[in-house]
Amino acid sequence: MxxxxxxxxxxxxxxxxxxxxxxxxxxxxxxxxxxxxxxxxxxxxxxxxxxxxxxxxxxxxxxxxxxxxxxxxxxxxxxLLIEGISRSCSHELVRHRAGFGYSQLSQRYVDESHAAFVMPPAIQGDPALEAAWLAQVEAAQAAYVQAVEGLMARYAWVEDRVHRRKLAREAARSVLPNATEVxxxxxxxxxxxxxxxxxxxxxxxxxxxxxxxxxxxxxxxxxxxxxxxxxxxxxxxxxxxxxxxxxxxx
Ligand SMILES: Cc1cc2nc3c(=O)[nH]c(=O)nc-3n(C[C@H](O)[C@H](O)[C@H](O)COP(=O)(O)OP(=O)(O)OC[C@H]3O[C@@H](n4cnc5c(N)ncnc54)[C@H](O)[C@@H]3O)c2cc1C
Missing domain, CATH: 3.30.1360.170 (Gyrase A; domain 2)
Structure with missing residues (x-):
């Protein structure tokens, strides 16, 4: 990860x-x-x-x-292309409307099973906080992978594979943390x-x-x-x- x-x-x-x-x-x-x-x-x-x-x-x-x-x-x-920021950071960024335009990675289309995660600056440098945060993020990513698998099975009747994956990912992303990179x-x-x-x-x-x-x-x-x-x-x-x-x- x-x-x-x-x-x-x-x-x-x-x-x-x-x-x-x-x-x-x-x-x-x-x-x-x-x-x-x-x-x-x-x-x-x-x-x-x-x-x-x-x-x-x-x-x-x-x-x-x-x-x-x-x-x-x-x-x-x-x-500018901005990478290595979290979903919560981009959510704050896109509040700036006047004179701005945005195109952001879609969690409905893109598989986040191998997504990167952004460690908050406040946590960096404290070994105990870092370890706890890492464990939480790993658990969330595992939950995402599991949810995608379950949803793909549930939507097996959807013939269009791209549409089926989108249905699975758009629901499974709900368990991804704010720390997910965008x-x-x-x-x-x-x-x-x-x-x-x-x-x-x-x-x-x-x-x-x-x-x-x-x-x-x-x-x-x-x-x-x-x-x-x-x-x-x-x-x-x-x-x-x-x-x-x-x-x-x-
Ligand atoms: C430290 C900090 C804490 C924050 N905390 C919160 C929070 O707790 N909750 C929350 O929801 N948001 C929060 N925000 C976001 C904040 O409310 C603004 O959404 C964000 O800063 C964008 O500012 P803006 O609307 O001025 O920007 P823009 O949308 O880019 O607007 C720029 C300027 O254009 C003018 N303008 C834009 N749209 C209109 C309009 N419709 N009508 C009239 N004039 C307009 C205004 O003069 C405005 O200042 C926070 C922001 C900061 C910096």
Whole structure:
């Protein structure tokens, strides 16, 4: 049985900026396409493509963040593959609706007999808690396998094998624990990512989604520092990584 202790976050897609030849911007400094799209959108509002203040993209976007004109951040979208998180973590994640899209592994179609399980950060490092948790998870997985077998027998009259398996798995999954690993594709625009990160990096957030948010933030900061650079990762009072933002919910 595979036990996961950290999330895995992969970038699936980043924005591509195609500058219109008839409205060129006097760019200053290096920037990613996602950052340039936001600057382009902001400058269009005032037709300031000539860059009168001579700002770099980073300076320009920081000013937008300071002023709270967050709508220009809705044009840049980043798509992530998040693995190694539990079903309870993904349940919290999908509560973020505005600007988000999700595609999550289906427990109705996918056989979970060999699923991986995510150990909660709060349990990690305590041998007694870890052993008890492992035993509980193993028992739940065995119960799932047994339930699938029983349900496959019960639905033996269903001729379509795919449908029969679905009927069995969709009922058997009820005994799987919240710790079962999910894989989920998450797409969101920068404004939406920022709002989710602000809420889930906080010390009041549940530890696993907080850990996931830290991993997401690190990836997005390396992709687009001017769009996520005002977030700071620090050690919370409980010793775990946490994060705070300079410009609140733009
Ligand atoms: C620490 C913490 C504890 C939590 N505990 C619980 C809990 O115990 N129980 C529980 O059910 N949830 C809980 N949640 C989830 C929380 O209630 C939200 O569902 C989640 O944080 C998503 O926030 P949101 O709705 O602002 O996000 P989004 O849906 O992404 O919305 C972003 C923003 O868009 C606007 N918006 C979105 N939809 C609408 C709408 N329909 N009408 C008007 N404006 C809208 C709002 O300004 C909103 O803030 C918790 C969240 C956190 C961070």
């Amino acid at each position: 595979e036990i996961l202790k950290t999330p895995r976050v992969s970038l699936l897609a980043r924005p591509q900026f195609l500058e219109p030849a008839h409205l060129p911007v006097q760019w200053k400094g290096e920037a990613s396409d996602g950052e340039r799209i936001a600057e382009f959108a902001g400058r269009l509002c005032y037709m300031s493509q000539h860059n009168p203040a001579g700002r770099t993209t980073a300076e320009y976007l920081r000013n937008i963040l300071r002023q709270g004109h967050g709508s220009v951040f809705e044009h840049s979208q980043y798509v 894989k989920i594709v998450v797409s969101a625009n920068v404004r939406a990512w920022r709002t989710m990160l602000e809420l889930r990096l906080g010390e009041g957030a549940e530890l696993e989604i907080r850990r996931m948010a830290v991993a997401v933030l690190r990836l997005l900061q390396s992709e687009a520092p001017a769009l996520f650079g005002d977030f700071e990762i620090y050690r919370g009072e409980d010793g775990n990584e946490s994060g705070r933002v300079e410009y609140h919910k733009v």
